[in-house]
Amino acid sequence: MAEQTDTRRDIADGDRAVSVHVVRSGGIAGMSRRWQLEAFGDDADELRTLVDRCPWRECEHSDAPHASRGADRFVWEITARTPDGVRSAQIDESGAAGAWRALIDAVRSGSDGGVRTR
16 A cells, blocks of 8 residues: 655764655646654654654555556655654555554644644
């Protein structure tokens, strides 16, 4: 259900910043929309929890993003940068549930249970 890339890289010790970018493409007009949420310090812990709950590795070798594509369906591209590195996934509309949906919704709303941007 998702296509994933894991390109972990070191971030300076003590840098607990978390950044998540979400791009939604498709739909009736085929347009893309973008959202970004960055959190720092203690606020980053909450966002990182959402990132860590997503099954990044589970979908590593999946070809499923193409399985349910069709007219007017959304595809989500999610990129998360944490102190552990950068992870990216492409999720089709049917795969945007559970932990993925919680992360997408948090980024779109700009806050989830106290996560704030700088």
